[in-house]
Amino acid sequence: MKLFKIFKNGIINDNPIFVQLIGMCSTLAVTTSVSNGLAMGLAVVAVLMGSNLVISLLRNSTPEKIRIPAFVIVIATFVTIVEMFMKAYAQPIYQALGIFLPLIVVNCIIFARAEAFAFKNGPVASLIDGLGMGLGYTLALVTLSTVREIFGAGSFFGIPLFGESFQPAGILVMPPGAFIVLGILIGIFNVARRKKATSEI
Amino acid sequence: MKETLKLGIILFVFTVVSAGVLAVSNNATKGKIAELEMAGSIGALQEIFGEDVKFQPLEENKQNQIIEANPSVVEIFEALNGDSVVGYAIKNISKGFGGDLLLMTGFNIDGTVSGMRVLEHSETPGLGARSEEPEFTNRFIGLSTADDITVEALSGATGTTNGVLAGVNSAREIFNSELSN
Amino acid sequence: MEGKVLNTTKAESAVPDMLIVSSSPHIRSNESVERIMIDVVIALIPAMIGAVYFFGLNALKLILVSAASAVAFEALIQKMLKKEITIKDYSALITGILVAFNLPANAPWWIPVFGSGFAIIVVKQLFGGIGSNFMNPALAARAVLLASWPNIMSTYVLPGADAVTGATPLAIMKFGGVDGTASATVAQAGSNLPSILDMFVGNIGGAIGETSAVLLLLGAAYLIFRKVINWRTPVVYLGAAAIFLAIFGVPADEIIYHILGGGLILGAFFMATDYATGPITSMGRIVFGIGAGFLTALIRVKGGFPEGVSYSILLMNVVSPLIEKFSAPKIFGRAK
Numbered sequence: 127m128k129l130f131k132i133f134k135n136g137i138i139n140d141n142p143i144f145v146q147l148i149g150m151c152s153t154l155a156v157t158t159s160v161s162n163g164l165a166m167g168l169a170v171v172a173v174l175m176g177s178n179l180v181i182s183l184l185r186n187s188t189p190e191k192i193r194i195p196a197f198v199i200v201i202a203t204f205v206t207i208v209e210m211f212m213k214a215y216a217q218p219i220y221q222a223l224g225i226f227l228p229l230i231v232v233n234c235i236i237f238a239r240a241e242a243f244a245f246k247n248g249p250v251a252s253l254i255d256g257l258g259m260g261l262g263y264t265l266a267l268v269t270l271s272t273v274r275e276i277f278g279a280g281s282f283f284g285i286p287l288f289g290e291s292f293q294p295a296g297i298l299v300m301p302p303g304a305f306i307v308l309g310i311l312i313g314i315f316n317v318a319r320r321k322k323a324t325s326e327i
Numbered sequence: 328m329k330e331t332l333k334l335g336i337i338l339f340v341f342t343v344v345s346a347g348v349l350a351v352s353n354n355a356t357k358g359k360i361a362e363l364e365m366a367g368s369i370g371a372l373q374e375i376f377g378e379d380v381k382f383q384p385l386e387e388n389k390q391n392q393i394i395e396a397n398p399s400v401v402e403i404f405e406a407l408n409g410d411s412v413v414g415y416a417i418k419n420i421s422k423g424f425g426g427d428l429l430l431m432t433g434f435n436i437d438g439t440v441s442g443m444r445v446l447e448h449s450e451t452p453g454l455g456a457r458s459e460e461p462e463f464t465n466r467f468i469g470l471s472t473a474d475d476i477t478v479e480a481l482s483g484a485t486g487t488t489n490g491v492l493a494g495v496n497s498a499r500e501i502f503n504s505e506l507s508n
Numbered sequence: 509m510e511g512k513v514l515n516t517t518k519a520e521s522a523v524p525d526m527l528i529v530s531s532s533p534h535i536r537s538n539e540s541v542e543r544i545m546i547d548v549v550i551a552l553i554p555a556m557i558g559a560v561y562f563f564g565l566n567a568l569k570l571i572l573v574s575a576a577s578a579v580a581f582e583a584l585i586q587k588m589l590k591k592e593i594t595i596k597d598y599s600a601l602i603t604g605i606l607v608a609f610n611l612p613a614n615a616p617w618w619i620p621v622f623g624s625g626f627a628i629i630v631v632k633q634l635f636g637g638i639g640s641n642f643m644n645p646a647l648a649a650r651a652v653l654l655a656s657w658p659n660i661m662s663t664y665v666l667p668g669a670d671a672v673t674g675a676t677p678l679a680i681m682k683f684g685g686v687d688g689t690a691s692a693t694v695a696q697a698g699s700n701l702p703s704i705l706d707m708f709v710g711n712i713g714g715a716i717g718e719t720s721a722v723l724l725l726l727g728a729a730y731l732i733f734r735k736v737i738n739w740r741t742p743v744v745y746l747g748a749a750a751i752f753l754a755i756f757g758v759p760a761d762e763i764i765y766h767i768l769g770g771g772l773i774l775g776a777f778f779m780a781t782d783y784a785t786g787p788i789t790s791m792g793r794i795v796f797g798i799g800a801g802f803l804t805a806l807i808r809v810k811g812g813f814p815e816g817v818s819y820s821i822l823l824m825n826v827v828s829p830l831i832e833k834f835s836a837p838k839i840f841g842r843a844k
Contacts, residue, residue, distance in 0.1 A: 192334045196341055203345040207352045214356035217363055224449075295622065295656040302655070306630060313634070 129254050136258025142235045143266035143308075144315040149235040152226045153267060154304040160283050163271030165219040166226065167264025169208050171257065173230055176204040178244040178256035185245050197240045198231075205231045235263060266311075273307050274298045367446065368431070372404060372416055375433035375442030381407045385415070393505055399497060403506075406433070414441055415506045421494025424486035425449040428458075432498040434472060438507060443467040443495060448487075455487030472499050472507070541638065545598035547736045551727030552605055552778070558710050558720040562667035563613035567716040571608040574620030578604025581628040589633065599638050603627050606646035609717020609774060610818070611653075613665040614673070619657065623649035639784045643825040647779055647818045654818075664713040676713045677701055677769035678814040681762060707768040718771040728777035740793040741786060742776035748801025756809040766808065775817040776800075785825040792828075792835035799831075800824045 142148050149170075157163045180200050181188075188196050209227050212220040220227065230236065239259055244252040275281055278298025280288050297303045372382050384390065385403040394400050399419045406414040416433040426449035433441040443464050450456045457463060458481060466478040476495050480488040559567045582600035586593045595601075607623040627645035635641045654661045666674040680701055702712050710720025718724075731737045746767060753763050766772070780786060780800055787796050800820045807816025 187337075189334060189337065192338055195338055199338070199341045199345050203348055206349055210352050210356045210360075214359035214363070221447075293657060293660075295652075296658075297652050297655040300655060302652075310630070310634070 129251065132251055132254050133258040136255060136260070137262040137265060138319060140259075141262040141266060141315070142238075142259055143263060144312050145319070146235075146238070147312075148238060149233045149263060150308075152229060152233060153263075153270065154301065154308065156223055156226050157267055157271035157274055157304060158299045159222075159275045159279070159281075160268060160271045161219065162222050163267035164264065165212075165216070166223055167260070167267045169212065169223075169227060170230060170233065170235065170263050171260030172208050173201065173204045174236055174239060174260040174263075175253055175256035176207075177201045177236055178239055178252040179249055180204075181240045181244040182247060182249045182252035188245075193241075193245060197237065201236055201240070202231050235259060270304070270308055270311060273311070274303060278303055368402070368404070368418065371431050371444040371446060372406065372433070375416060375431070375444065376406045376414060379408065380413060382416075383407065389505075393501060397497065397501055399494070400501065401429070412436060415502060417498040417501060418446070419494055419498050421490050421497070423448055423450050423458075423490035424455050424484065428487075428490050428494060430491060430494040430498070432467075432495050434499070434502045434506070436507070438472045440467050440470045440472065440476065440495075440499075443491075445491065450484070450487050455481070455484040457481055457484065458487050458491055467495065472503055475499075541597045541599065544736050545602060547731060547734050548602050548778070549598055549605075551731045551736075552602070552609075552717075554723040554726045555609070555717050555720060555774075556605065558723040559609070559613075559716040562710055562719065563665060563716050567608075567613050569617065570611055570613070570615060570620050570716065571605060573617050574608035574611075574624050575601050575604035577621045578607065578624035578628050581625050582633070585629050585633045586637075591633075591637065594638065597638065600628055600632075603632070603645045606717070606778065607649050610646065610650040610715050610771065612661065612663060612714075613716050614663070615660055619653060619660060622656075623653050626652050641784055643822050644779050644782050644785050647775075647822050647825075650818045651822060664715070666713045667711050667719075674713045676814065677707065677765050678808065681765060681769075682808070682814040701765060704764060704768070707765060712769065714769065715771065718774040721768045721773050724773045724777060728773075731777070731781075737777065737781040738790075738793060740790060741780050741797045744794050744797025745776040745780055745800050745804075746772065748798045749804045750801075752802050752805035753809065756805055758805075758809060766805075770808075770815045771817040772804065775821055780821050780824070782825075785828060787828050787832045787835060789832060789835045789837065792831045795831050795835060796824050796828065799827070 136142070140146055143150070143153055152166060156166045177197075177200050181197060184196070184200075205228060208230070209220075212223075212227065239255060243255045247255070272282065275283075276287060278294050278296060278300075280286060280292050280294040295303075298307060369382060373380070376382075382404045385393075385405055390403050393403065397419075399421065400417060401420060402418040404416040404418075405412050406416060414433055414435045416431055418429065418431045421428045421430055427447075428445060428450075429447035431444045431446055433443070435441045445459045445464070448456065448458065450458060463478075463481055467476065470476050470478075476499055477492060478488070556571060559571065578600045579595050582595050583593050586595075604620075604624050604627075607627055608620050611619060611623070623646075627649035631643060631645040631648040632638070632641045650661075663673050664676050664679075706712055708721050710723065712719050728737070728742065732739050749772060750763050750767060753766050754760065758766065776797075780796065787793055800823075803820030803823055804816045807813060807819055
């Protein structure tokens with residue numbers, strides 16, 4: 127039951143984007159289409175689970191003083207592996223994500239979980255935490271990119287939804303649209319979360 | 328001192344293991360990546376010259392000699408119909424508005440452009456990114472290599488158009504001086 | 509009349525009545541939000557009539573759709589957020605009219621609906637409602653519309669029943685051709701410009717509410733007479749724009765076109781004077797006007813767009829708190 131709580135924490139109570147507001151750079155940049163948002167989310171799930179597991183396993187043999195460089199090595203290794211495999215087996219997505227894929231290395235979500243969770247907890251809990259946080263990030267990206275793609279480009283997963291005469295609001299797929307939509311989503315998410323929290327008590 | 332050494336050794340072990348893991352995954356993916364890159368080039372070549380034509384990289388000595396003289400050139404292919412060479416395709420890099428453009432320009436042996444593709448770019452979506460579309464690339468088909476190649480600019484993306492033209496024209500000069508005879 | 513305190517909040521909105529923020533000295537008056545807003549509506553009526561006269565019934569349709577949707581969105585979002593519904597203060601109505609004033613006459617009906625919705629919901633209510641918005645809602649809506657549908661928002665109709673599209677005087681000065689393209693050279697532009705009388709009356713291409721300088725000035729004079737707006741911001745704004753245009757090398761005979769054309773008069777008198785988004789100190793208002801004038805001239809002469817009023821006012825809205833901080837009156841009797 128405790129594991130389920132850790133999992134739920136990552137998705138709802140401590141959602142990295144909507145609640146902790148970390149890892150925003152890639153969130154704002156890649157969410158111009160649902161396929162990009164989903165792919166970026168899954169890449170982060172893979173890296174986060176891998177790095178959390180390895181850091182947790184090594185936590186007793188890693189001295190405090192060098193834990194940060196050790197985290198960097200572990201995380202960079204996983205990011206590079208994900209990058210290589212995406213380049214080989216998912217080339218269109220690899221090209222669409224561009225620089226933001228290698229930049230997962232400096233995504234604060236991954237560092238924050240390594241420092242705050244994996245370095246202090248066992249491997250199973252860390253793996254679940256990585257999965258929960260990664261899926262929480264993915265949830266935020268997919269929601270944001272769904273709104274932006276449907277109203278900003280008139281399509282969903284690249285499939286046009288409306289007729290020729292529909293003129294999408296181009297600003298939503300431009301950078302200012304990312305900020306406007308993300309702000310509104312954070313507001314809605316937190317209202318819903320608080321309402322649920324008070325009704326549970 | 329002793330502690331510093333110990334920490335250094337631990338980090339060294341981390342990096343060694345990391346390098347090993349990366350070597351393994353590089354081995355697992357590098358064949359596939361090269362294959363995809365080749366397939367990308369061949370796909371573009373077939374679009375330019377047609378399905379029946381066979382392709383092979385230009386003879387290595389000559390290719391290296393050209394690349395040494397023109398560092399923007401990436402690769403050169405010969406297009407063969409049976410045994411006779413029907414044209415050449417030059418893959419080169421040019422400077423666009425948002426970054427490098429990777430272009431492939433095909434030339435028929437009779438001195439006309441058989442086609443042009445923008446293989447990779449980082450231009451603005453909706454403006455310079457339209458340079459990928461057939462509506463723009465078709466403007467190059469059939470132009471003579473005797474004079475400087477010019478086409479109508481993409482509206483709102485003169486910088487991208489100029490970048491593409493610079494790349495195509497530098498390929499044209501190489502074709503005229505090194506390959507056409 | 510500097511110290512007159514305007515009761516900018518109504519009963520239970522964001523700031524209670526006791527907490528009015530303004531520069532000293534403080535004198536209470538009976539004015540209320542409704543009274544001020546009704547004056548603004550009255551001041552906008554001449555320009556509205558002018559818009560319908562010059563651009564026909566489609567202009568009327570745009571104004572009605574825009575105003576109605578602004579009021580409806582205000583009621584809807586306040587109900588959803590469980591706030592008191594304040595549509596009776598007319599502020600949403602004014603936002604709706606101003607959004608419509610910024611549209612070309614041939615815009616489809618959903619453009620003002622989207623614009624009013626964005627202005628009211630995102631810019632006004634999500635930041636706390638009347639008095640709490642950090643930028644002018646109508647101008648923010650214009651910026652969003654322009655970024656989203658640049659083709660619709662920059663194809664202007666010339667006055668007349670046949671609704672021919674054509675370039676605004678600003679576009680003619682910037683790009684040359686009467687058809688809004690770069691076909692003619694800028695040197696030829698002079699012969700394509702309308703007469704100054706047409707510019708003044710409003711018989712020119714442009715957004716429906718911005719073309720008639722004389723009708724806008726009539727409304728502005730009423731507002732200044734009623735002391736609803738202060739003359740400092742608009743007058744300094746227009747003066748600064750003219751001076752900076754001259755500094756940037758615009759010939760003297762074209763500066764009058766810059767002042768009368770585009771949204772400068774509408775923006776200076778009806779948007780830059782917004783209480784919530786501009787400074788309230790005299791010095792601050794002058795700084796605001798100079799800054800907005802400089803940015804307008806800069807965008808019009810050096811920028812990619814022919815028009816820059818909306819962006820310059822929005823940018824000055826954002827720096828207003830800073831201007832206010834540095835222009836606050838000194839406290840008497842305090843040791844230096």
